[in-house]
């Protein structure tokens with residue numbers, strides 16, 4: 001028996017959208033519906049294909065299937081998506097494809113016992129509801145509201161660029177986000193969608209030294225001390241020291257003492273302070289006494305020259321246990337060049353025909 005509905009089923013589609021994002025491993029923007037279609041082995045055809053197959057014009061395909069943009073056929077348990085490749089806006093095509101994926105994933109064709117969703121097979125009310133559900137699905141998978149709010153991407157031009165939506169869809173999304181902000185809708189940091197996008201949301205990069213890492217709290221680059229921005233950094237500074245769970249070096253950075261001979265965080269062999277943390281900020285009062293104006297934020301990673309929270313220099317950097325970033329970069333780049341040349345030689349040898 002086909003299902004009967006009389007309103008948009010938010011309680012049904014919301015968890016389905018979260019499930020889809022998790023199952024399809026959608027964890028960054030923009031999202032490519034073509035990749036999802038290929039991965040799920042659904043067939044995809046252009047309107048042009050149908051026009052040629054039936055020896056008709058493109059407008060006849062649009063008329064016959066009742067959509068200018070796209071439609072889905074469900075036959076013998078298999079799905080086939082068709083889209084109008086003559087539409088000029090790639091953003092609009094992207095949205096149409098995700099809308100059709102929505103019909104598939106929300107089981108509209110199966111549950112309503114249709115081979116194709118058209119006004120004829122359903123009541124007008126049902127048809128409009130299913131269309132709205134597929135639109136919400138497309139909007140929330142191509143541009144998840146929680147992710148956009150977490151990143152502060154609420155301006156339509158940012159949404160258009162980052163999610164690759166059409167200007168019209170981006171403007172609609174921006175107005176939806178404005179409503180959410182206006183109504184104090186709160187983004188739950190434990191939401192499964194946020195969890196999926198965690199690395200994307202909290203990726204930080206430094207345009208000065210090129211370092212990139214994931215952190216929800218860091219404001220300053222731990223390598224060069226500059227302000228961080230959102231994005232993917234390419235440089236890895238793996239010249240730091242391994243630390244234990246208390247932030248104490250596992251091996252003494254100065255004398256290499258591996259038998260954990262420390263007393264109160266100092267190496268008992270050479271006296272080196274074993275914790276990397278930002279230095280207290282101090283000032284001197286009128287009597288010449290030094291006093292602390294800001295205490296340390298606590299332990300930082302073993303490669304940090306600067307505190308990612310406050311930007312102050314770290315103990316390891318002050319003690320010259322870590323080289324200035326320019327020098328470290330030079331060394332790391334020479335190392336990787338040497339490694340790359342070695343690899344080339346090895347491959348060349350394998351390629352020799354004798």
Ligand SMILES: [Zn+2]
Nearest residue numbers: 099103131134
């Ligand atoms: Zn539709």
Ligand SMILES: [Zn+2]
Nearest residue numbers: 206209221224
């Ligand atoms: Zn930096």
Ligand SMILES: [Zn+2]
Nearest residue numbers: 252255267270
């Ligand atoms: Zn030591």
Ligand SMILES: [Zn+2]
Nearest residue numbers: 278297307310
């Ligand atoms: Zn600090």
